[in-house]
Amino acid sequence: xxxxxxxxxxxxxxxxxxxxxxxxxxxxxxxxxxxxxxxxxxxxxxxxxxxxxxxxxxxxxxxxxxxxxxxxxxxxxxxxxxxxxxxxxxxxxxxxxxxxxxxxxxxxxxxxxxxxxxxxxxxxxxxxxxxxxxxxxxxxxxxxx
Amino acid sequence: xxxxxxxxxxxxxxxxxxxxxxxxxxxxxxxxxxxxxxxxxxxxxxxxxxxxxxxxxxxxxxxxxxxxxxxxxxxxxxxxxxxxxxxxxxxxxxxxxxxxxxxxxxxxxxxxxxxxxxxxxxxxxxxxxxxxxxxxx
Numbered sequence: 715x716x717x718x719x720x721x722x723x724x725x726x727x728x729x730x731x732x733x734x735x736x737x738x739x740x741x742x743x744x745x746x747x748x749x750x751x752x753x754x755x756x757x758x759x760x761x762x763x764x765x766x767x768x769x770x771x772x773x774x775x776x777x778x779x780x781x782x783x784x785x786x787x788x789x790x791x792x793x794x795x796x797x798x799x800x801x802x803x804x805x806x807x808x809x810x811x812x813x814x815x816x817x818x819x820x821x822x823x824x825x826x827x828x829x830x831x832x833x834x835x836x837x838x839x840x841x842x843x844x845x846x847x848x849x850x851x852x853x854x855x856x857x858x859x
Numbered sequence: 860x861x862x863x864x865x866x867x868x869x870x871x872x873x874x875x876x877x878x879x880x881x882x883x884x885x886x887x888x889x890x891x892x893x894x895x896x897x898x899x900x901x902x903x904x905x906x907x908x909x910x911x912x913x914x915x916x917x918x919x920x921x922x923x924x925x926x927x928x929x930x931x932x933x934x935x936x937x938x939x940x941x942x943x944x945x946x947x948x949x950x951x952x953x954x955x956x957x958x959x960x961x962x963x964x965x966x967x968x969x970x971x972x973x974x975x976x977x978x979x980x981x982x983x984x985x986x987x988x989x990x991x992x993x994x995x996x
Binding site: 742745746748749750751752755756757759761762763766767771776777778781789790792793794795796797798799800801804 | 873880881883884887888889890891892893894900901903904914915916918919920922923926927931932934935936937938939940941985
């Protein structure tokens with residue numbers, strides 16, 4: 715198996731996602747909230763956990779595209795290291811948010827078990843229709859080599 | 860009842876991590892990672908024929924705990940690390956403790972150490988910031 719050259723991965727730093735807009739739909743928030751095991755939220759509130767998939771989709775990419783960008787595929791190739799999610803206002807269903815973001819860091823590291831991996835970090839910002847910051851995510855993924 | 864450093868957040872338990880919910884979640888996320896919905900895909904990972912719960916769902920149990928405590932609009936920040944996967948039909952409990960309380964932009968916020976544990980061992984851990992509900996001020 716050929717290991718993805720480190721230089722190829724580091725070159726992703728600065729990669730910008732297309733950007734765009736996205737609206738959290740009632741049905742997706744209903745199902746998402748149901749998956750978490752709690753009652754539905756009142757007043758059109760979106761479940762805070764929407765801050766995983768909504769930014770990825772809203773910025774014009776997808777989990778599959780992120781896997782392709784990181785050159786990983788197959789079971790066990792990806793792990794989660796950490797999330798840093800900031801909520802500047804509660805997320806709401808039916809609001810068209812704007813999204814911008816990109817890859818902000820990549821670093822080749824070695825796990826405690828001696829296996830190489832790339833720490834792949836991307837950040838996406840959400841703005842509400844009036845232009846005010848709504849949220850920001852910074853996700854650290856582990857791409858195993 | 861006031862909130863101060865050392866105040867415990869009432870725990871929130873997911874008694875049975877449901878593989879059916881993982882499938883629904885995968886569809887919502889448009890997540891092609893088969894470890895969440897194909898038992899054969901995880902067979903080679905040394906964890907048996909048990910699918911792996913999505914990280915966001917693990918985190919959702921922590922957010923559900925926080926919202927049950929301080930209200931549905933309370934979450935201001937989540938900083939968490941993932942230590943170990945959660946598998947289908949496991950039981951996990953979210954818990955937390957307040958480490959500081961401060962006022963930011965006129966809003967009283969509590970910073971909490973939070974974690975999700977299985978059999979007493981943390982599988983997700985980190986820090987959450989929540990707005991404190993008026994009834995606790």
